[in-house]
Amino acid sequence: MKRLRLDQWTGQLLLARPGAASVSASAPRAVLRSTTPLSRCAAVRCQSTAAAASPSIPAQGTPEDEYIDGTDHARFPPLENLPPRATSMPSPPPSRALESAKLAALHARLALPEKLPLQTLARALVDASADPSPDFNNSTLAFVGQSLIHYHVGEYLMCRYPRLPMDILYAAMKGYAGHTTLHHVARSWGVEHAAAPGGEVDPGLLQFSMHKPGDAITGFGYQRAELKYLRKYNWRHSISSRIVFDDDFGEIVDPEAQRETLGRRTDTQYGDAFTRSLAERAYANCTRAVVGALYTHAGREPAKAFVRAHILSRHLDLSQLFAFKKPAKELSLLCAREDFEPPVARLLSETGRLSRTPVFVVGIFSGKDKLGEAAGPSLEHARAKAAMNALKSWYLYSPGEHVRVPSDMLAEEAKPWEPVHIDVGEIIGR
Amino acid sequence: METLFTRPVASCCRRLASSATRTPRPAVVLPQPPARGKATAARARRSLNIPPHPSFLNSSKTADGSSQPTEEIIYNPPESAASVYHTPVKFLPSSDPRRRANLAEILAASQPASSSSPSSSSSSSTQPSVESFPMLSKTAPALKPRHHLTKEDIEEMRRLRAEDPATNSVAALARRFDCSQLFVLMCCQAPKEHREKMKAVEEKYKARWGPRRRAAREERARRNVMLYNGEI
Numbered sequence: 001m002k003r004l005r006l007d008q009w010t011g012q013l014l015l016a017r018p019g020a021a022s023v024s025a026s027a028p029r030a031v032l033r034s035t036t037p038l039s040r041c042a043a044v045r046c047q048s049t050a051a052a053a054s055p056s057i058p059a060q061g062t063p064e065d066e067y068i069d070g071t072d073h074a075r076f077p078p079l080e081n082l083p084p085r086a087t088s089m090p091s092p093p094p095s096r097a098l099e100s101a102k103l104a105a106l107h108a109r110l111a112l113p114e115k116l117p118l119q120t121l122a123r124a125l126v127d128a129s130a131d132p133s134p135d136f137n138n139s140t141l142a143f144v145g146q147s148l149i150h151y152h153v154g155e156y157l158m159c160r161y162p163r164l165p166m167d168i169l170y171a172a173m174k175g176y177a178g179h180t181t182l183h184h185v186a187r188s189w190g191v192e193h194a195a196a197p198g199g200e201v202d203p204g205l206l207q208f209s210m211h212k213p214g215d216a217i218t219g220f221g222y223q224r225a226e227l228k229y230l231r232k233y234n235w236r237h238s239i240s241s242r243i244v245f246d247d248d249f250g251e252i253v254d255p256e257a258q259r260e261t262l263g264r265r266t267d268t269q270y271g272d273a274f275t276r277s278l279a280e281r282a283y284a285n286c287t288r289a290v291v292g293a294l295y296t297h298a299g300r301e302p303a304k305a306f307v308r309a310h311i312l313s314r315h316l317d318l319s320q321l322f323a324f325k326k327p328a329k330e331l332s333l334l335c336a337r338e339d340f341e342p343p344v345a346r347l348l349s350e351t352g353r354l355s356r357t358p359v360f361v362v363g364i365f366s367g368k369d370k371l372g373e374a375a376g377p378s379l380e381h382a383r384a385k386a387a388m389n390a391l392k393s394w395y396l397y398s399p400g401e402h403v404r405v406p407s408d409m410l411a412e413e414a415k416p417w418e419p420v421h422i423d424v425g426e427i428i429g430r
Numbered sequence: 431m432e433t434l435f436t437r438p439v440a441s442c443c444r445r446l447a448s449s450a451t452r453t454p455r456p457a458v459v460l461p462q463p464p465a466r467g468k469a470t471a472a473r474a475r476r477s478l479n480i481p482p483h484p485s486f487l488n489s490s491k492t493a494d495g496s497s498q499p500t501e502e503i504i505y506n507p508p509e510s511a512a513s514v515y516h517t518p519v520k521f522l523p524s525s526d527p528r529r530r531a532n533l534a535e536i537l538a539a540s541q542p543a544s545s546s547s548p549s550s551s552s553s554s555s556t557q558p559s560v561e562s563f564p565m566l567s568k569t570a571p572a573l574k575p576r577h578h579l580t581k582e583d584i585e586e587m588r589r590l591r592a593e594d595p596a597t598n599s600v601a602a603l604a605r606r607f608d609c610s611q612l613f614v615l616m617c618c619q620a621p622k623e624h625r626e627k628m629k630a631v632e633e634k635y636k637a638r639w640g641p642r643r644r645a646a647r648e649e650r651a652r653r654n655v656m657l658y659n660g661e662i
Binding site for chain 2: 319320322323324325327332340341342343344345346347348362363365366368369370371372373374375379381383384385388389390392393394396397398399421
């Protein structure tokens with residue numbers, strides 16, 4: 001059998017188009033720009049990688065409606081005719097939304113109603129860092145969408161799992177409506193981003209800038225008076241104060257730190273974790289803005305159905321969010337509070353006690369009722385795990401899969417409201 | 431309540447055991463321990479050659495008693511831990527409809543088998559009672575806290591601990607005042623020099639650990655952290 005000479009293959013491929021390779025890739029850009037004749041018509045940089053490296057190309061000396069990006073326009077004619085001055089705008093003009101195939105496809109794919117025009121959908125794809133004007137970016141729509149998403153996720157979690165401790169509730173909120181999740185939602189819709197924002201970009205692409213700081217959308221919450229000391233001395237901030245002061249995820253509201261983070265864009269490198277988080281934020285804001293746009297144009301019920309279909313339908317295993325410190329003590333406190341018999345750990349079965357890998361199955365009983373059961377490699381592990389399982393099954397009590405939420409009452413001809421289960425509170429302070 | 435946690439294995443084993451008593455083949459009898467120490471390989475293989483579980487056999491019988499192979503789905507899942515999303519009846523709030531739905535079963539299970547039918551009595555006899563499982567702790571927990579220590583007792587405890595923390599250790603005080611060590615720890619704290627001395631002693635012991643013991647201890651601590659985070 002002959003050996004495969006991969007290096008020779010590559011050589012053949014490289015030899016195939018010697019002229020093309022030297023023109024498109026190997027020549028330095030500055031030289032290329034000076035040698036190519038200036039074209040009078042601008043082009044859409046659909047797949048342009050050159051745009052990423054030079055986001056602020058339009059020079060002062062050139063006329064505003066012509067665009068120089070090093071493309072040989074005689075050889076590659078523009079795909080569409082841009083309106084005049086389009087290239088000098090920070091984001092594509094709304095009129096171009098009707099011509100974008102990507103935008104129409106996204107509108108159809110999300111099954112958005114006719115009432116939501118393509119122009120608004122195009123605006124939902126422009127991040128505040130791409131276009132600072134709030135009349136043209138999605139910051140206002142994203143604020144509406146964020147409020148709606150948090151409201152629906154919050155009421156769903158509180159009615160579906162009425163006994164969740166507050167910190168787990170915050171974590172679950174973040175799991176459903178946090179940046180990362182909404183970023184994945186937007187990705188799953190097939191939203192793609194432009195390498196760099198600009199008026200000539202296809203309006204169906206998400207546009208955000210890595211270099212210009214945008215405005216973060218404001219959420220609800222108060223700036224704490226002791227914010228400086230919280231950071232400096234690492235003060236503890238309790239769950240109760242988080243409920244009052246902090247934002248919907250229980251995180252401290254710190255606009256200065258946020259501004260500082262956004263300001264770091266200007267000297268950012270590509271491809272690190274910070275850059276990725278910026279992209280995630282832009283995608284998440286796009287998702288929020290689509291929800292906000294839907295609410296603005298189609299109303300309350302379609303927006304709620306959209307949130308249900310795209311965000312609440314995601315699977316989040318809440319039992320993975322728990323962490324305990326003293327589960328046995330917590331469980332006995334629970335039993336004392338609820339007037340149950342004190343919990344007793346009993347060995348249900350075991351195997352290989354003297355071997356290297358024993359397995360013990362321990363159940364925790366209160367009176368004659370079993371509260372939890374777990375298997376573990378030692379008696380102590382199995383007991384702690386059984387106590388944790390019992391506590392989880394207490395905290396994860398659910399009245400049913402299809403619980404009614406308060407916003408159901410806003411629908412017309414809704415049945416009378418039956419009060420949901422409200423728990424007395426947490427067992428221990430965390 | 432009991433129906434929540436029983437596994438089908440108990441009934442399956444019972445069925446197998448009863449079928450074993452009917453059939454003359456002695457190899458089916460379950461209580462026999464697995465044969466590891468047979469003299470020859472052939473005997474070991476023969477002793478381990480037990481028939482498959484009845485739930486894996488096509489045992490659907492027609493009206494005349496002859497069994498015919500039919501197409502059916504065998505559902506015999508392995509034992510697994512109960513899901514934490516399955517709330518025990520004791521944890522259901524009083525307003526929950528599941529409480530009322532299970533009420534008849536709970537009553538039937540809690541009452542003795544004297545008045546019930548023979549089939550239910552056989553099922554309750556196979557259910558081992560809760561007390562038959564051994565407790566992990568030596569003593570049963572007290573139903574009610576005793577509150578037998580007065581304020582003077584606690585002050586006395588504090589005084590003793592402050593006077594001579596070496597003699598009046600936590601365990602000694604717990605024994606003397608007939609309370610738990612946790613209660614002693616809640617009441618009093620040793621003087622600072624004693625704590626520092628004990629810490630120094632502990633450090634001295636730790637310094638004598640070799641690399642193996644240190645690694646084993648560290649691994650055990652890490653495993654505990656993982657356990658409480660629900661990772662293992």
